[in-house]
Amino acid sequence: MSTDYQQARAALGIRLRELRLSRPGGRLTGQQLAQRLDWPGSKVSKLENGRQTATPADLRSWADATEQPGAYAELAARLAGFESHIRSWRRALANGFKPLHEGLSAEIDRTSQMWIWEESVVPGLLQTPDYARHVIQRYSELLGGARDIEDAVRSRARRQEWLYRPGRKLHVLIWEAALRSLICPPSVLVSQLDRLTGVIGMDTVELGIVPFTASVKIVPANGFWVLDDRLVVAEDWHAELWLDDSDNVALYTKVWKTLRGSAVHGAEAHNVINAARRALNTP
Structure with missing residues (x-):
């Protein structure tokens, strides 16, 4: 993958981490978020560090689990910008x-x-x-x-x-x-x-x-x-x-x-x- 692609995926990961840490009900650890979503703990880490490309369903679940459902539209737009490299x-x-x-x-x-x-x-x-x-x-x-x-x-x-x-x-x-x-x-x-x-x-x-x-x-x-x-x-x-x-x-x-x-x-x-x-x- 090109540097542009990697940078875009990494930027999405940073935004996901921000949502986890800024949850209105209090910040979540990666493991706590994984448990809420019934995901392997490694998936949260991979998404936040730009080592895995999220699906639209992943982004919807993340926004809901961090009590910020309104963030989904922004996340989906980011994904649409680089899923076709x-x-x-x-x-x-x-x-x-x-x-x-x-x-x-x-x-x-x-x-x-x-x-x-x-x-x-x-x-x-x-x-x-x-x-x-x-x-x-x-x-x-x-x-x-x-x-x-x-x-x-x-x-x-x-x-x-x-x-x-x-x-x-x-x-x-x-x-x-x-x-x-x-x-x-x-x-x-x-x-x-x-x-x-x-x-x-x-x-x-x-x-x-x-x-x-x-x-x-x-x-x-x-x-x-x-x-x-x-x-x-x-x-x-x-x-x-x-x-x-x-x-x-x-x-x-x-x-x-x-x-x-x-x-x-x-x-x-x-x-x-x-x-x-x-x-x-x-x-």
Whole structure:
């Protein structure tokens, strides 16, 4: 998380502590407040010290338990201001691609399971270096500023070591459009499709393809990653969004499961990939 995000969460924690200490009926200790709310004592400490993001229900309960229900509107407004953490691409890329990649890699390193949906590009964890180079180059041309493309390619390649660590599992869904999009030369895409074919059957990867011909229950758009049950990373043209509130994590998980209902796996996924490869008319 960025410094801005951490500071906002810490500021909310300070305000929560003020409410606990200024209770009209007398200040409460953290343990007394936890007992009133039937919470673990550690939860009060984590919220006050900015180590956990409160939910709206947490804030309502806190305001009521400290006998200051009128404070809820202020608390909720504070939460709404930072529960969707937006990382502007232009600002983030001011220091190059490498720090941007390393920030996400740190989150991935402490993740056991990921659920990924990509509608127009092969996910980074499954990209070949040549394919990754072309994708990163396109973003550099669009957004400007970053020239450390080779560092970014190497960083993305190192991130893929996650797939070979014990206890990891990648659940990935790709729309067929990503298999056919010529963001790179046809020869590079052929190698990338061969790479996808190779991961089918890996113990650590569940690969699903949503064919063009599949009936879908939701618009297949907006790529995103769900890391364990704690964080969503979603991309837009102007920014990357990091969402760690439980409601958004649950929503994106529901979207992923809905899309999975339209996906094919195993031999059927292999057939869709091979059809895209044949359409390239390369050896």
